[in-house]
Amino acid sequence: MKNLxxxxxxxxxxxxxxxxxxxKLIGLDAKNIYDQEKIRDYYVGLDWNQMLNKKASIINDAFDCIKKIIDSGRFEVMILxxxxxxxxxEEKIKYIRKYLKDITIIPVPRRVSKTQMVHTEDAILIDDYVENLKEWKEAGGIGIKFSTELNGKGFVVIDRLDQILDIL
Ligand SMILES: [Mg+2]
Known part of the structure; x- marks a missing residue:
């Protein structure tokens, strides 16, 4: 069973x-390298309880899709x-636990590569950030791009998590 x-x-x-x-509302551009320090401060100070419970939405039935992937028995599924x-x-763990009682959750310190936290060889990573996927591939893993615009940037791309069951 592959790690996913x-x-x-x-x-x-x-x-x-x-x-x-x-x-954008506070005048910072996420793509501007000169704004990066202030952006880091913004994320460090963010109220994640509010973000997760009041502001953000679940993308394309993600938790139902994850349950479906787990039930397929084909992958050992973890959140990274x-x-x-x-x-x-803490807030992410609390939130995820409302939907998934028994999944492994691995928080990674922002400045550490995901490849440094887990065994990557032949493991699959689904991520929306192409830099993470490049590092993952270099470390011997299989990268799948998640993009609601289906923009793969050189990687196989999905816009609903359960599509992984059709492509692998
Ligand atoms: Mg991401």
């Missing part, structure tokens, strides 16, 4: 879209999520 790691932000929930909108603070990790 699923990213959280921008794959399970649309927290990326919401936070980018908020950054970058976090900027311990409270972010």
């Amino acid at each position: 790691y699923i990213d959280f932000d921008g794959v399970i929930m649309d927290t990326i879209d919401i936070s980018y909108q908020e950054l 999520s970058h976090v900027n603070s311990l409270s972010e990790a």
Whole structure:
């Protein structure tokens, strides 16, 4: 059974879209390298309880899809999520536990590569951030791009998590 790691932000929930909108409102551009320090401060100070429970939405039935993938018995499914603070990790765990009682959740410190946290060889990562996928591939893993615009940027792309059952 292959290990399948699923990213959280921008794959399970649309927290990326919401936070980018908020950054724009305070005059910061997520793609501008000169804004990066202030952006990090924004994420460190973010109220993740509010973000997850009041602002963000689940993308394309993500939790139902994950249950379906687990029930297929084909993958050992885990959630691998970058976090900027311990409270972010706590709130994400609390939130995920409302839907999935027994899944492994691995919070990754923002400045550490996901490849440094888990065994990557032949493992699958579904992620919306192409840099993570490049690192993953270099570390011997299989990268699948998640994109609601179906923009794969060189990787196989899905816009609903249970599509993984059709392509692998
Ligand atoms: Mg992401």
